[in-house]
Amino acid sequence: MTKDKGRVTLQDIAAATGVTVNTVSRALKNKEDISRETxxxxxxxxxxxxxxxxxxxxxxxxxxxxxxxxVSGSLMNPYYAILCDLIQREAVRLGYGLMILCSQDDxxxxxxxxxxxxxxQVDGLLITPCSFESPALGLxxxxxxxxxxxxxYLEGDLDDCVIFDDRQGGYLAGEHLIRHGHRDLGMLSxxxxxxxxxxxxxxxxxxxxxxxxxTERIHYAGPESGPSPLEQAVQWIRQGVTGLFSFCDVExxxxxxQLEARGFFLGKDYSLVGFDNILGxxxxxxxxxxxxxxxxxxxxxxxxxxxxxxxxPSLPPQQRILPVSLVCRNSCESVNAMxx
Amino acid sequence: MTKDKGRVTLQDIAAATGVTVNTVSRALKNKEDISRETxxxxxxxxxxxxxxxxxxxxxxxxxxxxxxxxVSGSLMNPYYAILCDLIQREAVRLGYGLMILCSQDDxxxxxxxxxxxxxxQVDGLLITPCSFESPALGLxxxxxxxxxxxxxYLEGDLDDCVIFDDRQGGYLAGEHLIRHGHRDLGMLSxxxxxxxxxxxxxxxxxxxxxxxxxTERIHYAGPESGPSPLEQAVQWIRQGVTGLFSFCDVExxxxxxQLEARGFFLGKDYSLVGFDNILGxxxxxxxxxxxxxxxxxxxxxxxxxxxxxxxxPSLPPQQRILPVSLVCRNSCESVNAMxx
DNA sequence: GTATTCAACATTAACGTTAATGTTATCGTT
DNA sequence: AACGATAACATTAACGTTAATGTTGAATAC
Numbered sequence: 227m228t229k230d231k232g233r234v235t236l237q238d239i240a241a242a243t244g245v246t247v248n249t250v251s252r253a254l255k256n257k258e259d260i261s262r263e264t265x266x267x268x269x270x271x272x273x274x275x276x277x278x279x280x281x282x283x284x285x286x287x288x289x290x291x292x293x294x295x296x297v298s299g300s301l302m303n304p305y306y307a308i309l310c311d312l313i314q315r316e317a318v319r320l321g322y323g324l325m326i327l328c329s330q331d332d333x334x335x336x337x338x339x340x341x342x343x344x345x346x347q348v349d350g351l352l353i354t355p356c357s358f359e360s361p362a363l364g365l366x367x368x369x370x371x372x373x374x375x376x377x378x379y380l381e382g383d384l385d386d387c388v389i390f391d392d393r394q395g396g397y398l399a400g401e402h403l404i405r406h407g408h409r410d411l412g413m414l415s416x417x418x419x420x421x422x423x424x425x426x427x428x429x430x431x432x433x434x435x436x437x438x439x440x441t442e443r444i445h446y447a448g449p450e451s452g453p454s455p456l457e458q459a460v461q462w463i464r465q466g467v468t469g470l471f472s473f474c475d476v477e478x479x480x481x482x483x484q485l486e487a488r489g490f491f492l493g494k495d496y497s498l499v500g501f502d503n504i505l506g507x508x509x510x511x512x513x514x515x516x517x518x519x520x521x522x523x524x525x526x527x528x529x530x531x532x533x534x535x536x537x538x539p540s541l542p543p544q545q546r547i548l549p550v551s552l553v554c555r556n557s558c559e560s561v562n563a564m565x566x
Numbered sequence: 567m568t569k570d571k572g573r574v575t576l577q578d579i580a581a582a583t584g585v586t587v588n589t590v591s592r593a594l595k596n597k598e599d600i601s602r603e604t605x606x607x608x609x610x611x612x613x614x615x616x617x618x619x620x621x622x623x624x625x626x627x628x629x630x631x632x633x634x635x636x637v638s639g640s641l642m643n644p645y646y647a648i649l650c651d652l653i654q655r656e657a658v659r660l661g662y663g664l665m666i667l668c669s670q671d672d673x674x675x676x677x678x679x680x681x682x683x684x685x686x687q688v689d690g691l692l693i694t695p696c697s698f699e700s701p702a703l704g705l706x707x708x709x710x711x712x713x714x715x716x717x718x719y720l721e722g723d724l725d726d727c728v729i730f731d732d733r734q735g736g737y738l739a740g741e742h743l744i745r746h747g748h749r750d751l752g753m754l755s756x757x758x759x760x761x762x763x764x765x766x767x768x769x770x771x772x773x774x775x776x777x778x779x780x781t782e783r784i785h786y787a788g789p790e791s792g793p794s795p796l797e798q799a800v801q802w803i804r805q806g807v808t809g810l811f812s813f814c815d816v817e818x819x820x821x822x823x824q825l826e827a828r829g830f831f832l833g834k835d836y837s838l839v840g841f842d843n844i845l846g847x848x849x850x851x852x853x854x855x856x857x858x859x860x861x862x863x864x865x866x867x868x869x870x871x872x873x874x875x876x877x878x879p880s881l882p883p884q885q886r887i888l889p890v891s892l893v894c895r896n897s898c899e900s901v902n903a904m905x906x
Numbered sequence: 907g908t909a910t911t912c913a914a915c916a917t918t919a920a921c922g923t924t925a926a927t928g929t930t931a932t933c934g935t936t
Numbered sequence: 937a938a939c940g941a942t943a944a945c946a947t948t949a950a951c952g953t954t955a956a957t958g959t960t961g962a963a964t965a966c
Contacts, residue, residue: 278684280687282625282631283626286622293686300651301650301654302644302648302651304647307642307647314641315668315670318678318682325633325665326650326654326665327664328654330655342658345619346621346663347621480850486852509823510819511819511851512826513823
């Protein structure tokens with residue numbers, strides 16, 4: 227804008243206004259020890275010269291980069307994409323830059339991403355570790371970098387984290403299916419996220435217990451069981467199961483599509499309730515009943531926790547559990563094949 | 567790891583090895599003027615002390631941050647999410663950090679994001695401008711920051727860009743529908759992306775022309791036309807249209823879902839071909855025929871172009887047009903209501 | 907034997923900003 | 937009038953790295 231090469235610096239503004247570099251710096255930060263008059267004059271000149279603060283230099287001196295990192299799974303998974311979008315908005319709203327680093331659910335990549343975040347001197351980091359024993363977590367802890375776990379809880383309460391009330395979610399899902407007349411139920415989990423899976427499972431079982439459904443009518447299939455979720459679901463439906471509970475909406479849709487190809491139709495041959503309710507953010511997939519997880523609040527809370535920890539690393543670790551609710555989209559009405 | 571506070575610096579390694587800071591710097595960068603012996607010794611000590619390079623300091627001195635920014639629409643749109651994921655991988659592969667900034671398809675936000683990228687001193691920027699007259703582009707051009715347009719072409723050939731062969735895509739879509747026996751066709755556009763829209767339209771028309779379909783049997787609806795795409799599609803189908811061409815897969819799925827709710831079913835009441843083929847990256851939505859856009863190659867090409875420009879800003883602007891192809895997933899078979 | 911070259915380091919300065927102190931003029935106090 | 941307090945600046949140094957130049961000793965050349 228002004229100089230031949232490169233950008234306008236504090237030096238240039240100082241020369242133009244006849245004060246020192248330091249005074250310009252303070253003026254532009256609205257700090258104390260500046261007369262209102264001088265302050266405004268400097269700001270005006272800075273604006274006219276098209277000054278943009280060099281965050282690199284600022285960071286080096288102040289020790290804060292005003293940048294945080296987000297290490298998540300792949301953005302090709304809408305759950306993470308939505309979460310990253312919300313985190314990004316909240317970060318920018320608070321003046322932070324966000325560096326998104328995808329672990330692609332791979333432990334090696336994950337640790338490389340954490341290393342990259344560390345070398346970039348970010349002020350803090352958010353992470354959805356791809357395993358509860360990610361080596362990346364050890365590296366993070368020993369590095370001293372403030373970080374918060376997103377959608378993941380690790381036994382021992384060592385770290386800050388924000389999670390959803392998985393047990394309540396499971397309960398709501400079970401209750402929803404039973405209230406709609408389903409008596410033979412199947413739960414499908416797709417990932418080894420031990421804590422969440424177990425809690426959702428427990429909540430679901432508790433609902434069945436409370437509503438008087440015998441345990442032998444509840445089935446479960448996870449990544450550890452033999453057949454694929456699809457094969458399992460097909461088998462169940464043939465055996466008279468009418469109510470399915472998917473531990474994640476994306477997989478629910480995938481299942482619905484695959485079942486269609488096999489001749490089983492949602493609403494006709496079976497009912498389904500999902501988990502996440504990411505349909506609230508994307509209009510296109512098939513509407514299903516789902517346990518709504520307040521992702522916006524998760525993003526807000528996570529960054530809030532992170533900022534607190536950046537400000538005071540000595541705080542005791544905090545776990546925030548966000549309540550969930552059930553959103554009904556009529557994918558659970560009684561179906562033809564329903565058992566008495 | 568070693569010091570009481572903060573990280574290990576070149577200074578610490580220099581002290582530990584008995585050489586100067588500069589020598590350590592060169593050793594860790596495998597530069598010239600270092601004996602193999604000393605180099606290995608320094609690298610060993612650095613590793614043992616747990617050194618991680620401070621990119622902030624490095625950037626300030628060298629003028630390069632090894633970070634690029636990506637200004638895209640919302641990550642809640644799978645198209646952008648997938649693109650960002652691919653860009654992120656390619657960037658990291660080349661040692662670049664990526665700062666993702668979402669414009670949320672809002673001109674004000676977009677320009678704020680570009681300003682943020684500028685103040686963060688990124689080496690270059692990738693952008694899918696939310697309008698062909700985005701003020702952000704003016705800011706970018708006057709800033710001198712190297713940048714590349716993604717999936718967008720602007721008349722005048724002023725900027726580097728990577729786009730898909732929209733005309734060819736439109737042609738392939740039209741050809742596909744006609745070859746499958748459809749004689750009354752409808753095109754649906756959902757955004758004001760003037761150039762792409764027009765080219766896809768032209769290609770589609772050309773296919774109809776080449777295959778002998780009279781113009782009056784081809785319909786078009788865009789954001790500028792009155793009724794919503796859904797209403798338009800409903801009306802067309804009632805009038806005997808059987809082949810739809812959606813200019814984007816996400817909207818295609820949205821349309822399919824909405825049409826289902828209105829009692830019209832894909833494969834039974836109408837056929838459809840989409841554009842993007844993002845199903846290649848996400849397993850869950852309904853399988854549809856689509857014009858495949860090589861996003862991976864787009865990501866690769868864009869970063870390649872950007873690096874060339876960073877290296878030599880005086881290069882003439884380059885436009886890269888990537889060829890597309892049609893992926894058939896049997897969503898275009900002749901339907902019951904097909905006209906003779 | 908002196909000049910030349912060069913490998914392998916050291917020295918110096920700088921990137922642009924900000925934290926930590928200094929300095930000075932002005933005003934109020936007793 | 938002498939002193940302290942304060943507002944409003946200036947000065948200095950530093951953040952950790954790297955570019956640009958110096959320096960030295962040893963090998964080579966003629």
